[in-house]
Amino acid sequence: MSFDQTTVIAGRPRSLREAWVALAGLSAVFLFEMLDNSILNVALPTIGRELHASTTALQWVIGAYAVVFGGLMLAFGAIADRFGRRRIMLAGLALLAFASLATVFVTTVEQLIAVRVAMGVAAAMTTPGSLALSFRLFEDDGLRVRATTLISTVGLVGLAVGPTAGGFVLAIAPWQVLLLVNVPVAVLAIIGVRRGISPDVPDELHRDPIDVAGAVLGTATIVLALVAPTLFVNEGAGSWSPWAVSVLAVIGAVLFYLRERSATYPLLDPRIVAHPLVSSGLAFKAAAGLATAGLGYLVTLQLQLDWGWSPALAAIGMLPQVVVLVAGGALIRPFVERVGLERAAWMSAAAVVFGLAVFGALSRYGYVWVAIALVLVAAGMRVVGVVAGVNVLRGLPKNRTTIGAALTDTATEVTSGAGIAITGTILATLFTGPITTPTWTPHQTTQFHQATTAAGLTLTALAAALVAWGIARSRA
Structure with a gap:
């Protein structure tokens, strides 16, 4: 059975095969998330030598992406539910492609960290949408489980083969190629999402104002919670800084909860x-x-x-x-x-x-x-x-x-x-x-x-x- 887009627009797909274009695009999104850090880890020694980077700077090449990605997911999830999941997904994929292309022009480790921050923003815009859009594709819970299984399997294959593939690439090509691979992945995802997923149905979005204060508090809390473990590992439990950051994360979580309980239009209704x-x-x-x-x-x-x-x-x-x-x-x-x-x-x-x-x-x-x-x-x-x-x-x-x-x-x-x-x-x-x-x-x-x-x-x-x-x- 060939894919019929009118089937997706007029009603829900009745099988994975009917939705194969959409699932291919959403799988590419999850592949990017799983492949990105795993394939780059193997290149850190090479990056350190070529960009004259310190150990701390190399940690932030990986850590900047993870902190930005984790910190912004809730905010972009709320934005997507307000302005359109498909629209935010496509914007994030475009940002991913441009940020990956920018790797060609990187000459310092600070520039590479900036690229990784942009890629973290792109991941926060796209990754939650891959699960949300696959869920919304189908009415049947069984198909939802099968679709989610398919998407996660593609990502896990990327996670498994990433380091090995990265090692082979480094043997014949510069390290920048490991990030440039995101460009064709992003293009594949854009094609799949645009052709396979119809524009958001207004009834499945909300029109509430975005809770800016809640978004700021939530993002700050998550960022602090993600930075604290790195400080514990790097500086040890005897240092004051990881404990201070942890206390700030707890305070932020309490303030976020109080804000969401009292807000007229909360970012995340308790x-x-x-x-x-x-x-x-x-x-x-x-x-x-x-x-x-x-x-x-x-x-x-x-x-x-x-x-x-x-x-x-x-x-x-x-x-x-x-x-x-x-x-x-x-x-x-x-x-x-x-x-x-x-x-x-x-x-x-x-x-x-x-x-x-x-x-x-x-x-x-x-x-x-x-x-x-x-x-x-x-x-x-x-x-x-x-x-x-x-x-x-x-x-x-x-x-x-x-x-x-x-x-x-x-x-x-x-x-x-x-x-x-x-x-x-x-x-x-x-x-x-x-x-x-x-x-x-x-x-x-x-x-x-x-x-x-x-x-x-x-x-x-x-x-x-x-x-x-x-x-x-x-x-x-």
């Missing part, structure tokens, strides 16, 4: 967030983000620093997770059909928590336990990433879809940063001396094992509390 499907879905996504980031950080340290594996061998050691993330999409549909959307959400979140508990309690006894933990967490994350996101959007009004998608992504971003900060703080507290020293003493090895267990089980307890709260909300 009553909407309190809907059982929305609050439970956010709790499950937050638990998955916390556990996944913490596990990834701990496994990397254990394989390379504790067991002395080379980076290449450590990458092979992570393959169980990569395989499950990429191939596990085929299992989502039958699993959801068997247990239902609500049960699938909490069961997959529980699998993430259980996998983290396995690592915290048993990883010191051999790689087989690490592999089991990686498989459990990846399997749970693969399902919860799709199902919890769909559940959140199911619980929202049609004119608040994009900010709901932005909220799920923001919850994952913030808790991922918290997972790394908690892990880094526990390691810094229990491990004496530089953790990257080539040879550890037996006492340091014992300290590392104790810190790994403490960090793993601490994150397990926090993630389990989020899952338990999510289950209680889903039954409300």
Whole structure:
């Protein structure tokens, strides 16, 4: 069956095949998000040499994108629900293409950071819209799950192959090519969105004024929450600055909540967030983000620093997770059909928590336990990433879809940063001396094992509390 655009305009597509042009464009958007940082990481040493960049500057080449992206998602989600999801998506894709082309003219690391900031803005304009628009394409929840699974699978393939592909590119071409690849991705996405998705229906948008004060408070709070983990890792828990930034983030969150409760037209109405499907879905996504980031950080340290594996061998050691993330999409549909959307959400979140508990309690006894933990967490994350996101959007009004998608992504971003900060703080507290020293003493090895267990089980307890709260909300 060929794609018939009148089908999408006059009524909802009845299959993924009818919507293949739109799904191709939306998949390209998610591919950009997943591919971008993973493919650039491998080029950081080359960039540092050619642009004479310091270690801190190189961190901001990656960090500037993540902070801007995470900080602006809520604001752009609200703007998209007000002025049009398709319109904001296309504007963001155009910005992505121009920012990527600007890489050709970069001669200093400061210019590269500016380019990365622009790309972070583009990501904030486009990424939440990919979930919102795919959700709005279909009326049937089963098709929504399948569409979201397809889009996320494309992105995860990009995440998996990004570092390897980047390494091959660097062998034959300058590092700028790694960012220029975003140009054809953006063009593909623009074509897919323009041809496959009809203009927004006015009834599915709202006409409320934008809550500027709420947008400023929300953005500032999220930016502070994303900067704090980096400060904890770089400066340690003994420094005052990460704690000061964390306190400011908490103050910002309180002020944001008070503003949204009192505003006539809030950016994010607390009553909407309190809907059982929305609050439970956010709790499950937050638990998955916390556990996944913490596990990834701990496994990397254990394989390379504790067991002395080379980076290449450590990458092979992570393959169980990569395989499950990429191939596990085929299992989502039958699993959801068997247990239902609500049960699938909490069961997959529980699998993430259980996998983290396995690592915290048993990883010191051999790689087989690490592999089991990686498989459990990846399997749970693969399902919860799709199902919890769909559940959140199911619980929202049609004119608040994009900010709901932005909220799920923001919850994952913030808790991922918290997972790394908690892990880094526990390691810094229990491990004496530089953790990257080539040879550890037996006492340091014992300290590392104790810190790994403490960090793993601490994150397990926090993630389990989020899952338990999510289950209680889903039954409300």
